[in-house]
Amino acid sequence: MTEHPVIIVGGGIGGMTCALALAKRGIRSILLERASKIREAGAGIQFCPNTFKVLDYLGIADSFKDIAIFPENLCYVDGLTRQEILRLPLGSRIVKEFKHPFGSFHREEMLHAFVAECQKSPLVDFVTSARVVGVKEKHDAVEAITDNNEIYVGDALIGCDGIWSDVRKFIVGERTLRNSGQIIYRGVVSREVMPADLCLDDIVHFVRPNAHLVYYPIGKNGLFNISAIFQSDRLPDHHELDGKPEELYSWFAGSHPKVMEILDRVDTSTMRPLCDIEPMKNWSKGRMTLLGDAAHATLPYMTSGAGMAVEDAIVLAKCIEDHKRDYQAAFLDYQSKRYLRTAYVQYFSRAYGDVHHSRGIARELRNQLFSKRTVEENYKWVSYLYSGIEL
């Protein structure tokens, strides 16, 4: 009997981590990426300690630490008054608490680190310009058909193709995404362009009624990511749209002048509606399964979309080994181990968004309750997520 590789659809963070996790257990894979070269949408990305825990387990944490910057604090500041309401020390303190760091990256750079790791492995093949348009499940294999009519045969197929997943349609059917009504604008600027009196070693969230703005350093090149998000009263159903600066500014009206100063630095040419998926328990079918955003896309407010994908990857690889490559059993086991933790991130990200955007007395109550919390209480609060999974 010939053994086929596992087909991984999507060459993003999830797909590449999955390929590396499989390789670690001696399982060959082929990555099919629709784009002509590997790229990531968005500029900055944060890895919480649980994500570094996975990279460490895969033996690649150092490559990532080399290109990461480690912010000193995670701060929440009221966007109307500029009063600080919460501060979670990161830096060396978080390493002491959770054994792994909290790091921030330039997405493109971070992705190249993954590519380099995949290239080192003889068990990982990479194909670009290959969009999967059809799948065929056979008795002992699965076929992926691409848009240029090539057919790839695999022992199994893993859809790591993100929130707009093609593979998801073949597994759970047309499942519409849930549009949160929240719209994001982003910007990447260099240190010199940031207002001089801001603390640039921290991740800072300015939260205000119906909107919030976050800035944080990315990578080691002195760049900053700025995200401005508001809860709109409409539901544009496109992936990416031309920006409407006047709409953006109208939602931020009345913010503290410092917030407006940072807002002036976002790129107003493009906006994206933020979507997620209703949490589900079953995202596998026979020899096919999903991983990361394809299975459980989340709003970004716990900065854990990528973290959940890399956790998925090593749990999945372990299940495949545990079930001696009985893929159907492995996938059922994998999803049963993952659905509650990923649902946690999905539900709580929604709740965080609502808390960020609190208005009126709810906002005052939030500020009061957060301000009263001790650092220990805050660490306790994030510990379920940051402690990571058992490896």
Added chain:
Amino acid sequence: MKSQPIIIVGGGIGGMTCALALAMRNIASVVLEQAPFFRETGAGILLCPNVFKVFDMLGIKEEMTQIASFPESLHYVDGITGFEFLNIPMGKEIEKRYSYPYGSFHREELLRKLVEMCQKSPQIQLVTSAKVVEVFEMADSVFVKTEKGEKFKGEALIGCDGLWSIVRKYVLDDKAPIASGHITHRGVVAQSMLPEALRPCRVIHWDRPDAHLVQYPIGKKGLFNIVAVYHSAKPFDVDAPDEIDEKFAGSRPEIMQLLTHVDRTKRWMMYDREPLHSWSKGRMTLLGDAAHPTLPHLTQGAGMAIEDAIVLAEMIAKHGGDYTAAFKAYEKARYLRTAHVQLFSRAYGEVHHLSGVARELRNQILAKRTVEENYDWLGMIYKGIEL
């Protein structure tokens, strides 16, 4: 010139406590109750340590302790599987932690005790069959007229007349209370009628998709209160006795048995309001549900009214006749705490009724919490207020 009493509209738990709190500071009041006698709807009531703390401040803790029973624990159980995801020791443990107990009362008895204490006070005049129909504010006093045509004059007026407050109409220009869609049926059952396992002095919440049921002891009567709540999207119609069966179908046998004790002929919609910063105007203010009605899921409706009472009395005494200033200080001291109860009660209601993956996640997260974590969580409210 002899000073006028303060007029308290509404002779419920809030109004009576307010009269007692004022009397303690030598301030006279007249309590106007619309009904021909003092009474409470609903059979049981749970009062948390923060409320006993106020009873202590008022010097009535002993009297209250005599008529209370003290549940030994608080439980949350999945109403489909029977999985217990929270078990919080109350009794001596909670008293050790917050200095005051967690007690259960018969509502009628609690009110009777408060009425008795009011009757003993020379500062308090109680008037029944006095439904307020009109309120006038003057430069230095407030007048009210009752349905029977009686007139009362006071230095100030406190509306303790509950969710459907009449006084609120004179103070605030706002809309009707908000219907939550949570509908309740109630029942009272003798302890001996309950299955053996459900007889201990405990508070048990049975949570299931779209509905929950709470059972708790009523004072020292050997009775239990059964409160069944479900969420309905249908328009509220007082005669819909079957929706309860539909909503509770597939529940644990214990729930099905407890449901046989609720009154199917009567159901109540649960209401609340959006939190406000201010609920006073000149010489008039509001207290308890009249100011900040809440859903009952934190069992703090009466608790907030009782806390309001002592803070309000304190502020009135402190501001020596400047009611505008006193009421402002009172609102400022109270609005965030009462908003906390209102907003978290809404969230608790949602959490009770979760379904699907969210329900599983709730059960898992709460089951993992330690007793200490649960006490810390309850502590936000249970620690009570400082004067």
